[in-house]
Amino acid sequence: MTPIIKVEGLTHVYSEGTPFKKVAIEQIDLEIPEGQFLGLIGHTGSGKSTFIQHLNGLLKPTSGRVLYKGEDIARSKEATRDVRFKVGLVFQYPEHQLFEETVYRDIAFGPKNMKLSEAEIDERVREAAGFVGVPEELFQRSPLELSGGQKRRIAIAGVLAMRPDVLILDEPTAGLDPSGRESILSNVVNYHKASGATVILVTHSMEDVARLAQRLIVFHNGRVAIDAPPSQIFSRAEELRSMGLEIPKSTAIALRLRELGLPISPSVYTVEQLKNAILSLREEAKKC
Amino acid sequence: MLKDITLGQYFPGNTIVHRLDPRTKLILTVVFIAALFTAKSYISYGIMLLTVAVCIGLSRINLKSIFKGLKPLVFIIILSGLLNLLYTQGKPIVEFWIFTISWEGVRAAVFMILRIMMLITGTFLLTYTTSPIALTDGMEILMNPLKKIKVPVHELAMMMSIALRFIPTLIEETDKIMSAQKARGADFETGKLTDRAKALLPLLVPLFVSAFRRADELATAMECRCYHGDESRTRMKTLKMENIDFAALVLGIMLLAGIIVLSVFGL
Numbered sequence: 001m002t003p004i005i006k007v008e009g010l011t012h013v014y015s016e017g018t019p020f021k022k023v024a025i026e027q028i029d030l031e032i033p034e035g036q037f038l039g040l041i042g043h044t045g046s047g048k049s050t051f052i053q054h055l056n057g058l059l060k061p062t063s064g065r066v067l068y069k070g071e072d073i074a075r076s077k078e079a080t081r082d083v084r085f086k087v088g089l090v091f092q093y094p095e096h097q098l099f100e101e102t103v104y105r106d107i108a109f110g111p112k113n114m115k116l117s118e119a120e121i122d123e124r125v126r127e128a129a130g131f132v133g134v135p136e137e138l139f140q141r142s143p144l145e146l147s148g149g150q151k152r153r154i155a156i157a158g159v160l161a162m163r164p165d166v167l168i169l170d171e172p173t174a175g176l177d178p179s180g181r182e183s184i185l186s187n188v189v190n191y192h193k194a195s196g197a198t199v200i201l202v203t204h205s206m207e208d209v210a211r212l213a214q215r216l217i218v219f220h221n222g223r224v225a226i227d228a229p230p231s232q233i234f235s236r237a238e239e240l241r242s243m244g245l246e247i248p249k250s251t252a253i254a255l256r257l258r259e260l261g262l263p264i265s266p267s268v269y270t271v272e273q274l275k276n277a278i279l280s281l282r283e284e285a286k287k288c
Numbered sequence: 289m290l291k292d293i294t295l296g297q298y299f300p301g302n303t304i305v306h307r308l309d310p311r312t313k314l315i316l317t318v319v320f321i322a323a324l325f326t327a328k329s330y331i332s333y334g335i336m337l338l339t340v341a342v343c344i345g346l347s348r349i350n351l352k353s354i355f356k357g358l359k360p361l362v363f364i365i366i367l368s369g370l371l372n373l374l375y376t377q378g379k380p381i382v383e384f385w386i387f388t389i390s391w392e393g394v395r396a397a398v399f400m401i402l403r404i405m406m407l408i409t410g411t412f413l414l415t416y417t418t419s420p421i422a423l424t425d426g427m428e429i430l431m432n433p434l435k436k437i438k439v440p441v442h443e444l445a446m447m448m449s450i451a452l453r454f455i456p457t458l459i460e461e462t463d464k465i466m467s468a469q470k471a472r473g474a475d476f477e478t479g480k481l482t483d484r485a486k487a488l489l490p491l492l493v494p495l496f497v498s499a500f501r502r503a504d505e506l507a508t509a510m511e512c513r514c515y516h517g518d519e520s521r522t523r524m525k526t527l528k529m530e531n532i533d534f535a536a537l538v539l540g541i542m543l544l545a546g547i548i549v550l551s552v553f554g555l
C-alpha cells in the first residue's frame with residue numbers, strides 16, 4: 001500500500017542568501033502509513049515545526065519533496081490547497097488564531113473554505129465540537145472571552161471540522177494543567193479511533209508520546225535521529241539523554257533497578273508495565 | 289517570506305563609523321544634508337561624492353545593500369531627473385516634438401539625480417551603522433532642550449524604541465497567523481480585490497488582539513518595575529562623546545563651511 005505521506009530528501013533553509021541563513025531540516029526521508037499514530041519528539045529548535053509545515057505545503061522545500069498518497073503536493077497551486085484540507089495542522093498555541101465573532105463561526109471557517117453546503121457545515125461543526133467537548137451553549141459566545149483551555153479546544157475543533165485524513169498537532173498541550181492535557185490527549189485518541197485518521201503528535205513530553213504513539217521519531221539538529229516503536233526506543237536511554245531529551249519516569253526506574261542487578265526489561269515505559277515487571281520479579285523470587 | 293523585508297536595516301559592525309556616538313552621526317547627517325543642498329557647482333558636487341565614498345568605505349557597508357536600498361526609489365529618481373531634463377530652459381541641443389533638451393537641462397538632471405541618491409545614501413549610512421536603540425537614545429538627548437517648551441521628549445523616544453522593538457515581533461506574529469489560517473484553507477493570494485480584502489479579516493483580528501494583549505502585558509511589566517517616566521532615570525549605556533566624535537564633527541562643519549564658501553563664490 002502507498003503510504004499516505006512520503007517525504008523524500010526534504011531540506012529547508014531559512015533566509016537563504018542572507019547572513020542569517022539557517023538550515024532547519026536536512027535530508028529527511030520518511031514514510032508514514034495510513035492510520036498510524038506517530039509521535040514526533042526533539043529538543044527545542046530541532047526542526048519539528050519546520051518539518052510538519054511541509055506536510056501540508058505551508059512551507060516550500062528548499063530541496064526534496066512531499067508526496068500525499070503518492071502525488072507531489074507542490075505539483076500545482078490547487079493541489080497544494082486541496083492537501084491543506086486533507087492534512088489538518090493545529091499550530092502551537094492555536095488559540096491565537098481565533099478571530100470570528102462566535103465560537104460556531106470560528107469552527108466553521110475551515111469547512112466554509114471547502115465550499116461545503118450549510119447543512120454539511122453544521123453537521124461537521126457539531127461533530128468537531130463534540131470531539132473536543134465544547135458544549136453547544138458556547139456556540140454563540142465570542143471565542144475571545146473564553147478561558148485558555150476552552151480556546152485551545154475550539155481551535156482544535158476548527159481543524160477537526162475539516163475531517164482531515166491526517167491530523168498534525170504541534171504541542172497541543174503546551175501551557176495546560178495536567179487535567180487539561182489529559183483531556184485534550186484523550187480527545188485526540190478518540191478522533192484517531194473514530195475516524196481512522198493518521199495522527200502526528202509533536203510534543204516535548206516523552207511520557208505522553210510513549211503511552212499513545214505506535215511509532216516514535218526523534219529529531220536532532222534537523223535530522224531524524226531515531227525512528228522506532230516505543231518499546232524499543234527507551235533502551236537507548238543514554239542516546240536520548242545526550243540529545244537533551246527526558247525518558248519516561250517508569251523507564252528511568254526500570255533502568256536504575258537493572259543497574260542494581262535486577263533482571264528487569266529496559267523497554268518498560270508506562271507505570272502499568274513497570275508495576276507488572278516488578279510484580280513478576282517477586283513471583284520469580286518466590287519460585288526459587 | 290515576510291520576514292525577509294529588512295526594517296530598521298541595522299548591520300552590526302565595529303568600524304569607526306559604527307563606533308561614533310549616535311548624536312554625532314545625527315548631527316553629521318543634518319550637516320551633510322545642509323551641505324548637499326548648498327552645493328551648486330561641479331567642484332562642490334565632486335567634494336560631496338568623495339565624502340560619501342569615504343564614509344561608505346570607512347563603514348565597510350556592502351555596496352550591494354546600498355543599491356538594494358535605492359531600488360524602491362528608482363522611479364522617483366528617474367522621474368525627477370526627467371522633469372529637470374525636459375523643463376530646464378537653455379541652449380537647445382536636441383529638439384523633438386514639443387520637447388527641447390538643453391545643456392542646462394542635462395546638467396540639472398544629473399545634479400538632481402546625484403543629489404537624491406546622495407541624500408538617500410547618507411541617511412542609509414546612519415541607519416545601517418546605528419542600532420535603532422542607540423538612534424532613539426541619541427535623538428532623545430539631542431531634543432532635550434525641547435522639554436523647556438513642554439514637548440514630551442522622553443515619552444516620544446520611549447514610544448519610538450518600543451515600536452522599533454516590536455516590529456520584528458509583529459512580523460513574526462503575522463507570519464504565524466497567516467500560516468495558521470492558510471492551514472484552514474484561507475486564501476490570501478487569489479480572488480477579486482473585495483474577496484482579498486475580506487480574506488484579511490482572519491489575519492487582522494488575531495493580530496490586533498495579540499498586539500493589544502502585548503501592549504497590556506508590557507505596560508504591566510513596566511509598572512511592576514516602577515517605571516514612571518523620565519524623572520531621575522539613569523541609563524545602562526551612557527552615551528559619551530570621544531575624541532573621534534569631536535574630530536568627526538569638526539570635519540563635518542569644515543565640509544559645510546567649504547561648500548558654503550564655494551557657492552558664495554559662485555563655484
Ligand SMILES: Nc1ncnc2c1ncn2[C@@H]1O[C@H](COP(=O)(O)OP(=O)(O)OP(=O)(O)O)[C@@H](O)[C@H]1O
Nearest residue numbers: 014015022024042043044045046047048049050051
Ligand atoms: N521563520 C524562521 N526564520 C528563520 N529561522 C527559523 C524560522 N523558524 C524557525 N527557524 C529556525 O529553524 C530551527 C528549527 O525551528 P523549529 O521551529 O522547526 O524547531 P522546533 O523543533 O519546532 O522547536 P520547538 O520545540 O521550540 O518548537 C530553529 O533553529 C529556528 O531558530
Ligand SMILES: [Mg+2]
Nearest residue numbers: 048049092170
Ligand atoms: Mg515548534
